[in-house]
Amino acid sequence: AGGGGGRQGPRTLRGRKLPRGVGGGRRPAYRRAKALSARCARAARFLLRATMPSYTVTVATGSQWFAGTDDYIYLSLVGSAGCSEKHLLDKPFYNDFERGAVDSYNVVVDDELGDIQLIRIEKRKYWLHDDWYLKYITLKTPCGDYIEFPCYRWISGESEIVLRDGRAKLACDDQIHILKQHRRKELETRQKEYRWMEWNPGFPLSIDAKCHKDLPRDIQFDSEKGVDFVLNYSKAMENLFINRFMHMFQSSWSDFADFEKIFLRISNTISEQVMNHWQEDLMFGYQFLNGCNPVLIQRCVKLPENLPVTTEMVECSLERQLTLEQEVELGNIFIVDFKLLDGIDVNKTDPCTLQFLAAPICLLYKNLANKIVPIAIQLNQVPGDENPIFLPSDAKSDWLLAKIWVRSCDFHIHQTITHLLRTHLVSEVFGIALYRQLPAVHPIFKLLVAHVRFTVAINTKAREQLICKYGLFDKANATGGGGHVQMVQKSMQDLTYSSLCFPEAIKARGMDNTEDIPYYFYRDDGLLVWEAIREFTAEVVDIYYESDQVVEGDQELQDFVKDVYMYGMRGKKASGFPESIKTKEKLSEYLTVVIFTASAQHAAVNFGQYDWYSWIPNAPPTMRAPPPKVKGVVTIEQIVDMLPDRGRSCWHLGAVWALSQFQDNELFLGMYPEEHFIETPVKEAMARFRKKLDTIVSVIAERNKKKKLPYYYLSPDRIPNSVAI
Structure with missing residues (x-):
């Protein structure tokens, strides 16, 4: 190796000289062209990504005991013009969805989605299953608008929930098919979970559960x-x-x-x-x-x-x-x-x-x-x-x-x-x-x-x-x-x-x-x-x-x-x-x-x-x-x-x-x-x-x-x- 801060000589491998251009020597023209092409491609992808719709998703986890989760959480956006792919909500070197945490994520989608109508949340097993209490999700749209999606529910096992924005609506207010469908499916699911049972003859009916752990x-x-x-x-x-x-x-x-x-x-x-x-x-x-x-x-x-x-x-x-x-x-x-x-x-x-x-x-x-x-x-x-x-x-x-x-x-x-x-x-x-x-x-x-x-x-x-x-x-x-x-x-x-x-x-x-x-x-x-x-x-x-x-x-x-x-x-x-x-x-x-x-x-x-x-x-x-x-x-x-x-x-x-x-x-x-x-x-x-x-x-x-x-x-x-x- 040269001294005085000059260029280092060629690196060797097991006592042999490396081929010219691999060590400290000058690269051939075709290598320089390839590197330039790669940089241009990355820049193009960056510019393309910068022009793609981007949403800021803020997720609030409950503060009660055992509300956090280590499971994988995926989010999909359903809009009037289309549906996004699933996005894993994860930040490197960070413990997401801790009890009481409010976490923010940037979600970039390929196409314009129109007005966001639903958010789909999926929870998938990481190691051991743990329940997650989701308080709410706030969505900042590419236009700068904020949409609130209240949840205040537990998500157990490997399951999926679909959220609507927080505006209260009567059934007659919903004219869009996907919203009517979501409304109907939610009640169908609930009626299977919340069943009536006669605990004793002549009593008001109660929930069909023998013990606390059987409850939804x-x-x-x-x-x-x-x-x-x-x-x-x-x-x-x-x-x-x-x-x-x-x-x-x-x-x-x-x-x-x-x-x-x-x-x-x-x-x-x-x-x-x-x-x-x-x-x-x-x-x-x-x-x-x-x-x-x-x-x-x-x-x-x-x-x-x-x-x-x-x-x-x-x-x-x-x-x-x-x-x-x-x-x-x-x-x-x-x-x-x-x-x-x-x-x-x-x-x-x-x-x-x-x-x-x-x-x-x-x-x-x-x-x-x-x-x-x-x-x-x-x-x-x-x-x-x-x-x-x-x-x-x-x-x-x-x-x-x-x-x-x-x-x-x-x-x-x-x-x-x-x-x-x-x-x-x-x-x-x-x-x-x-x-x-x-x-x-x-x-x-x-x-x-x-x-x-x-x-x-x-x-x-x-x-x-x-x-x-x-x-x-x-x-x-x-x-x-x-x-x-x-x-x-x-x-x-x-x-x-x-x-x-x-x-x-x-x-x-x-x-x-x-x-x-x-x-x-x-x-x-x-x-x-x-x-x-x-x-x-x-x-x-x-x-x-x-x-x-x-x-x-x-x-x-x-x-x-x-x-x-x-x-x-x-x-x-x-x-x-x-x-x-x-x-x-x-x-x-x-x-x-x-x-x-x-x-x-x-x-x-x-x-x-x-x-x-x-x-x-x-x-x-x-x-x-x-x-x-x-x-x-x-x-x-x-x-x-x-x-x-x-x-x-x-x-x-x-x-x-x-x-x-x-x-x-x-x-x-x-x-x-x-x-x-x-x-x-x-x-x-x-x-x-x-x-x-x-x-x-x-x-x-x-x-x-x-x-x-x-x-x-x-x-x-x-x-x-x-x-x-």
Whole structure:
């Protein structure tokens, strides 16, 4: 090799000189010409590529656990003038599609595609299959326009999905064949995945899945472990320091104060108030208005024939110097009738413990302070010598036991009917019908999908672990072992559409007069939230439906409504559920029912369970002796023995604690982080909705400042969007 920075001599191979022109020597003319030709070809290809249509594709991966993927992701663009080839979305030396990532890619196509109508995404195996949660794709066209393609779906295995742009469209808006075809195929696929199943005779139909993992991936929980009832109940008992009692079945508490041993970790304003005042008549009456089950009390317009109560019997409770009949005429008498429990089989799953039920009738009175107090209790439906009417003038232990029985029965109706049937199961019906009959591009699907999030999943887990035969519900509840199934079957006869319309339900029970019954916060707050939802749904309906005729002609919408009627309500005309919807006003009402039931109504009857049920004597989940047949014999010690044993008390406390917890990253009413809608008018309607909800939050917070017992279950900042616990 030469020195001084000069040209190197010819390279050698195994001691031989290389041919001239191969090493550092000058290339022949033909080699120089060939190199120049190659450079020209590359330049030509570059110039050609520069003139070919180029799209910038931005892909957003979900931020939940296990949302990312290592699989190969291919994209094809389908336009009005043609379809592109598949393009592998991949950047060198970069980990694409990580959890929470937003990745951009340049996609060059050979020909003009025209208006982009669809995006096709294919996922192919790299090594091991992993699911991928695709939030959305944004496309920047060669003209500089941006098109949004919402997805918010899981892509599992080696599969393909096709996305439309985010503009909501009714079927009548689609005139292009390929879009009509996509719409039809999406529903055909969904109807194969989302099948109806009868879990128990007489129940609303549910999803055809034996366990959580059998569900379509899009409606499964992100992490199944987080909603494992066995795990959560055990964790609850551990957190409450009561797990040492959980296996102490048949072991009675010594007295009421003994229950405080499982109350050590409770520092909750309402729970402490309940513990201190649960024996008082005012607290008893208050719970029918603002407790966990504020939907049973109704104004008594006529004394029931099977409750032979007289003025003389309750005279000491009547403050207006009127007869009982006159008080009824003035609207001062209220009634709660637990006739649904009459004839229900009691839990016999534990042969070592006898459990009992009653079917009480409770008469209540509005006193001069406008407070509701009990004045008569009959513990079974058929009057007679062995079914006495208990009164406040009776011995303290007699009256206390009668009230405990009523509270226990209220607990059973609440858990199985008010909570399970009328929020969980009804919302599942709406959710299944939604996925079966409305494509993702439909405005009603976009509106409601957030309000059925995880509902089918939580119900499936409940059928798998909680309310199944020998499930957790059987451990502590007198209606376990099949009684809860009978209750749902009986109550289906009374489940009507109007009873889900909040204002109508309040009015039907004679509880709508705010001046007459001033402390009914469930009613007051519920009406505020109902009206905010109704105004919001009416705005959305106005945006997409020009007239009543468009509503009536929307076949997909009519199929959705009919699915709910036929499979949810089992085609019963007496239910009053519509088979079709013909006006914008009725559509807005229907949508309000769906959203209110899944959000506000569920919040009102679910998240107060720990507040009102953690003090066991206030709402025993079971009773271990039958209702008394005579007065004057029961003692306080006997009452304590009738209450749940230590083991059942712990399982009950763990259950109500777990059920009262919000989920991690809970989405509350008005929060729509998944942007299924992209149109400005809808986004503005959502903003107005949130503003109204914020105003309601402030109104409720201001009222609660003056209350020893605050009522906050219907404050919108405590109302999750959907039934998910």
